[in-house]
Every structure is written in structure tokens, then in C-alpha cells.
Amino acid sequence: MKQAIRAMKEDEVKEVLSTQNVIFSTLPTQDGHAIGRVILNCEAALNALNLDMVSAMLTQLTRWKEDPSIVCVLLEGAGEKAFCAGGDVRAIYQAGMMAPNAVTQEALHFFEQEYRLDYLLHCFEKPVIVWGDGIVMGGGLGLMVGGSHRIVTERSRIAMPEVTIGLYPDVGGSYFLHRMPGKIGLFLGLTAYQMNDADALYVKMATHRLTSQDKNTILDALQTLPWQQKNIEQHHTQLNALFDKHQSHASEKSRLLLEQTKIDALMAGNLAEIVSRAQQLKPTEDWLQKSLTTFLKGSPLSWLLIYAQSQLSDSLTLAEVFQFELGLSVNCSAFGDFKEGVRALLIDKDRKPIWQFVELNAECEAAAEQLLRSPWKNELHPLRDLAITK
Secondary structure, three states: OHHHHHOOOHHHHOOOEEOOOEEEEEEEOOOOOEEEEEEEOOHHHOOOEOHHHHHHHHHHHHHHHHOOOEEEEEEEEOOOOEEEOOEOOHHHHHHHHHOOOOOOHHHHHHHHHHHHHHHHHHOOOOOEEEEEOOEEEOHHHHHHHOOOEEEEOOOOEEEOOHHHHOOOOOOOHHHHHHHOOOOHHHHHHHHOOOEOHHHHHHOOOOOEEOOHHHHHHHHHHHHHOOOOOOOHHHHHHHHHHHHHHHOOOOOOOOHHHHOHHHHHHHOOOOHHHHHHHHHHOOOOOHHHHHHHHHHHHOOHHHHHHHHHHHOOOOOOOHHHHHHHHHHHHHHHHHHOOHHHHHHHHHHOOOOOOOOOOOOOOHHHHHHHHHHOOOOOOHHHOOOOOOOOOO
8 A cells, every 4th residue: 555655646635535446546737637547556466356346436536526626536556557357256256155056245345346336437527647657457347348448558458358268358348348340349258358458548548648657747737638628528628629630640550450351250140150269279379279168168058148248139228237247247156166266276276177067068058048048137136226328
């Protein structure tokens, strides 16, 4: 925490409100307003989100949303390695091991709070700037896509690696992945491919690319912008102009753009056809070989969930998407491959998960269908109050 505070300006420090792992402060503007600043402060854990962090952000951002003195919010991560590498799911794993084959309160509370936070960011109206420098994965990407101004740098590495832990790309992935060009969203979900800055701009996960060295310049500029006008649209417009001014060119073209045709062909057809094609393909390109290896080592249950996710209707609202994902995520934590995936990757760290199914078959498909069924009737859904659509 001290390291993160030292990175602030002195006029911010007196405004600090914090938990141990997330720091809130305000950055005063020259015209008497303030910018809310959030620093994820778990550098050793790559700023992974735990329940306390999520709950604290949900509370503080709700206050700032209604506070007329706050004109903008900035989200960033402590250190130079990561904005946020995902969620710290050890507590969910431990609770699940104590209550096998049951939806635990720990899982329900974490996912519900996380999705409420993500939804709040999507519907914030005031500008939300996300400084997506370094690693942005899983739950970190859920925060990022909710921002109105999503900044990547030459160090950004962005992915949805849930297939490796028996989950699926949640945190709104059911809304944004299949809105990407062609079959890229399905490819990202199945393979956990790591996007760079150019890729993120191509699929519209990011709005601007700056260099990692631009951060202090941007902080200074934010304080001098004219925030006195009441029109929020003008606030968004002036931020676009600021970031356009500092926009830098990516060092290389987006591989996703260059390989769009190949990716679309690889992901064509039903899931069985995609798996068979991936098993038979012998790619020479490192990026594709790594992607397919990750895919084929992932959970077959997750394959089915990710494919089903890619088939969801575009007519679903953002609220309906988060309601769908909450049911699916708690089911995965209780009955799916999630606990085994977390064990292998984060607990024992042997990286040798023993999935419930080693291949696609009728039993695997039946298990996936069961996971896709909501545990609640609509009137009892924990997120039934999410009313704003986007």
C-alpha cells in the first residue's frame, strides 16, 4: 500500500480511502471538481480481485456515480506488471471443497458482487478511464470492458483464460465476445489467446493506445481539462480528443486482423467439428500451435459452455447476460470442472487437471446442459433488480 501511495501526488494522499488491497483517492481539477481514482493494490498477486476489493469498489463507485463533484473515474493497477490478472478464487475453491456438489454462499456472493460491479461500470454514464497496462485477464477484463475509455499500451497482454480452469469467459463475455468480428470471440474463449495492444484495438476491447510512459502526462492533463460544463457528453468528447492527441501507433499489426480468415475457418461448424479440426491440424506458426494446445488441454465441459455462449442471441440485454452468467458460474463452481481447474493451476500448481470428461460425448453434453440451467426462478434471481439495459 505504501508503494502505491508514494506514486500519488501529495494533494491526493490526504483524500485516500482504502482497504488493504484497493486504494481510493480524488484528483482535484483546476476548476474545482474531482476525478475519482482507484488503484488495485495487490501487486504481488498481479492485482487479482478478491471479494473485499470487489465490495469496496462497488460501494465507492456507487457513491461517486451520485456525487456531482466527481466528473470522471480512473481505474489502474499498482506496479508495472498488471492492471488485473483476474479473480482470486481460492476462497470459492476452499468453500466448495467443504461443501461438495452444493452452491456455496461464498461462490454466490463473489460472483454476484463482481457482476454488479461490472454492470455498474457499463452503466456509469460519467467517463470511466481504464489504464489497461500490463496483464489484463478474466475479471480484470470485466472491469476494463465496462470503461468508456479503455487504454492499452505496448505492455498490454489481454486474455480470457477460463477454459484452463474449467470455467468460461464470464464477466460479460456472453455479451461482448460474439460481437467481435467473425469467429474471433469463440476463438479467444476456446484458446485463451493473449491479445496485444493492436489486437485489442481491432476487436474494440480498447479505445486508444498510449505508451506506458504517458501516464503522468495524462494525469496532469486530466486536472486541467474544463470540467465545469454540465453536459456529460462533452466530458466524453474532450477525453476522446485528449487520448486522440496522445495516441501512439502499435509496433506491429494485429495478428487477429491478419489471420481473420484462418481463424474463421478454424472455428466454423459445430463444436465437434471444431475439436476434430484442432486435433488434426499441425500448425507451424507458434501462435496457433500454442493456442490449439491450450484449447485441447482445456475442460471439455468448458468447450461446450463456451460454444453455447457464442450462440446466445444478440437481443439479450446486458442485465440478462449477467443474470445468465451468475447462474452458470455458481453451477460451475459446484458441479463443473471449476474446483479441479483451480486446484491444478492455483492450489497444487501441478497443471495437471483431471477433468470430469476427457472428450465430447453424450454424457458430457448432458452435464453441460445441466450447468446451463439457472438455479433460480426469475422472481428469485439474485440479480433480478438489474433494470438498466445497454
